Amino acid sequence: MSASERLHGQVAIVSGGASGIGLAVVDRFLAEGACVGVLDRQGGALGDLQAAWPERLVVVGGDVRDGAAHEAVLEATSQRFGAVDTYVANAGIHDMWTRLEDIPLDQLPGAFEELFAVDVLGYLLGARVMAGALRAAHGSMIFTASSSSRYAGGGGPLYVAAKHAVVGLVRQLAHELAPDVRVNAIAPGATSTGLSGLSDGEVGRGSLLDRPGLMDRVAETVPLGFVAEPGDHASLYVLLASADEAPFMTGTVLPSDGGLDVRRSGRHHRAQRVAGTIGAGGA
Numbered sequence: 001m002s003a004s005e006r007l008h009g010q011v012a013i014v015s016g017g018a019s020g021i022g023l024a025v026v027d028r029f030l031a032e033g034a035c036v037g038v039l040d041r042q043g044g045a046l047g048d049l050q051a052a053w054p055e056r057l058v059v060v061g062g063d064v065r066d067g068a069a070h071e072a073v074l075e076a077t078s079q080r081f082g083a084v085d086t087y088v089a090n091a092g093i094h095d096m097w098t099r100l101e102d103i104p105l106d107q108l109p110g111a112f113e114e115l116f117a118v119d120v121l122g123y124l125l126g127a128r129v130m131a132g133a134l135r136a137a138h139g140s141m142i143f144t145a146s147s148s149s150r151y152a153g154g155g156g157p158l159y160v161a162a163k164h165a166v167v168g169l170v171r172q173l174a175h176e177l178a179p180d181v182r183v184n185a186i187a188p189g190a191t192s193t194g195l196s197g198l199s200d201g202e203v204g205r206g207s208l209l210d211r212p213g214l215m216d217r218v219a220e221t222v223p224l225g226f227v228a229e230p231g232d233h234a235s236l237y238v239l240l241a242s243a244d245e246a247p248f249m250t251g252t253v254l255p256s257d258g259g260l261d262v263r264r265s266g267r268h269h270r271a272q273r274v275a276g277t278i279g280a281g282g283a
């Protein structure tokens with residue numbers, strides 16, 4: 001074991017681990033000595049990931065809206081590697097900043113159902129399935145929240161409300177699962193990924209990649225002056241996963257957002273000007 005293997009011998013499951021922030025977490029957990037199970041809907045990317053890490057990774061293709069998919073990744077991971085210590089709930093979609101008044105009334109229920117089913121129900125189903133195993137292992141859950149868990153403007157009302165709901169899940173589950181399981185979240189700010197929009201109806205379709213120059217404009221609203229790469233958040237997930245490094249942390253939401261909380265005292269003139277056109281700092 002190398003001195004830097006902070007998760008040596010641990011087993012983790014990551015949803016949405018085929019790309020973006022989830023993939024960066026998978027890569028870092030593997031580098032820190034963990035074995036990892038990944039649940040994602042992107043079959044091709046999962047195959048590439050499995051080929052790159054044949055020994056310490058298992059992948060399961062499925063939809064986080066399906067409880068059986070979470071059961072399948074738990075079974076595959078524990079059969080291969082033993083007891084599961086950490087569950088990272090991360091798979092998510094965005095509403096592409098669709099404002100309430102731009103959502104046709106007849107499409108609002110469907111858009112709500114799709115976004116909340118992935119971003120909130122998906123986390124709940126995963127937590128429900130993993131809870132018993134994590135209690136037995138005295139492990140931890142880590143949810144990917146967002147700067148939209150705290151601020152307006154990083155999405156439309158569907159995304160911002162869903163990410164606020166994630167904070168409620170963290171608090172309630174930290175309460176219900178104590179003292180056996182620690183439950184925390186990382187709240188990334190704007191991060192350069194291909195985060196997808198909705199796909200079931202006409203509302204909020206596309207991805208962050210469809211908006212050229214978006215990340216440059218968002219960077220203007222961030223006190224540190226740049227948009228994160230997915231790997232910039234990864235060591236915080238390691239911190240929360242480690243019972244040695246964060247034994248007394250539960251119910252917390254750690255921001256990793258370039259300092260949005262101090263925006264008014266920093267680069268606020270530019271931030272206010274840009275936020276007026278594109279919202280407040282990423283997804």
Ligand SMILES: NC(=O)c1ccc[n+]([C@@H]2O[C@H](COP(=O)([O-])OP(=O)(O)OC[C@H]3O[C@@H](n4cnc5c(N)ncnc54)[C@H](O)[C@@H]3O)[C@@H](O)[C@H]2O)c1
Binds near residue numbers: 016064065230283
């Ligand atoms: N990119 C940002 O600026 C940003 C900021 C804050 C929070 N987040 C959050 O980070 C998380 C990861 O997003 P990302 O930016 O890395 O985007 P991403 O699209 O690269 O990653 C999301 C992953 O989730 C998977 N996924 C989506 N819906 C799924 C479903 N129904 N079933 C199974 N897998 C599904 C996708 O295939 C993808 O691999 C999300 O929860 C997102 O809300 C992103």
